[in-house]
Amino acid sequence: MKADFSLAGRVALVTGASRGIGHGIALALGAAGAAVACAARSLEQVEATAAEIAAAGGQARAVRVDVTRGEQIVAAVDEIGRALGPIDILVNNAGFTLEKKTLDVTDEDWDAVLATNLTAMFRCARAVAPGMIRLGRGKIINIGSMYGRIGVPRYAAYCASKAAVDGLTRSLAAEWARHGIQVNCLAPGYMRTDISREAMADEARRTLLLSRVPARRIGEPEEAGALAVYLASAASDFMTGQTVYLDGGQTIAW
């Protein structure tokens, strides 16, 4: 038997699946055989992601969820369960960055970053775990960031939220290990997304940015997808509570 990276017969929920890393992960999980529930606030955008998966021969469903609304998460998990079956794989991806001098960060700014980047991950995990415990298996992949590890000026709320994702990952991993659930954190560095497009378009900024990455390039969403498939598959069944940096070596070189 070849190494088992297949997700055939599995059901996955990917939050923030409309763009960037979440989009790349949703496509990769679909290509690996999972039925993918693609969730985001805008149904239109995730319908496009679901259509791409279907066009490639996969199974997918678009789901409208605002992850900062707890009742919507519970309703979405219920809807996915009825439409696709119990969720085996949760990819907690929805999140956003805020670049602002810390002295200018308002309480509302801070709360908004923590609500989406941290609290929503806890709520999504809490919503899917009972089903996973019933199945006796499950994979939760939390999207962290190298910013959770390194000190970046003007990103206090974002850095704090992503460091907290590491802590959430380890605690859930330890608590739910006995139920056959593995919880790991996929922590990207600079990736080719809407967020980085502007920086990469400017030559001086691009040169500076790439000089900090040992691999001398930024990552592709497809590469986040490949790592997510590994973390979602049986190939990683003995691995839990880990944070894997997908950053071309940048974190180690900081």
Place this chain on the structure above:
Amino acid sequence: MELNLAGKSVIVTGGGSNIGRAIGLAFAREGVHLTIAEIDEGQGKKAVGEAQRQGAASATVVPTDVTKWDSVLAMVKDVESRLGRVDVLVNNVGWTHDHLFIEKERAEWEKEIQLNLWGMINCTRAVLDGMIARKAGAVVSLGSDAGRMGEFREAVYGACKAGVIALTKSLAREVGRHGIRLNVVCPGMTIPASDEDFGSLSMWAAESNRAWSTPEMKARIAKAYPLRRIGTAEDVAPAVLFLASDAAGFITGQTLSVSGGYTMM
């Protein structure tokens, strides 16, 4: 997911026994050209036979003492002359004998440093010239949670494994610009499934390590892992395959514990 490993030239050091054997066979099933660098030629030949049956494009054992630079260099030259290149090096050779630091003999420390650290320095150095020239290559080294969090009776072994992690990170910085990636996989305690899975030179043949293999001891060890079981060599192999493959093309300098949650950091 396609790992695209078919046809690659892969060296697994210590590929005749236990974890190395499972890694080599997992690569074989992906259709690679497998070279098993082994000090125990007999054990290596058995693994080569299995690798051929399981789908390797080719499988060869090259008698190698990883602690000897001349031996390592000759092994790498042999691979490069047969296959033209080394795409993947798996630094797997490792050895320890559990004993309190203050009760251990200096000769045992020396042996641990030679096998666990010098072996990986030698093998990595030997493959880098070719990888730099071709602007591609992946090195996956076997570390240990002992090197991340420390462990009773494994002081010098743990120091070597921490050294392997630092070696990997430093080289990842130096050679990233040449398209070469280096990463570490840390298994937990991995007790061979049967006596057939290791040779007389394996650490598992040592009397002190045999004591881990009783059913009572295994039940106790399993409780130390959040996933409540002892890992197998087959648990470790997919992580090595993934990191060696193009699917992990943006991952370098990382240390991955595949140890049932024993270490989370």
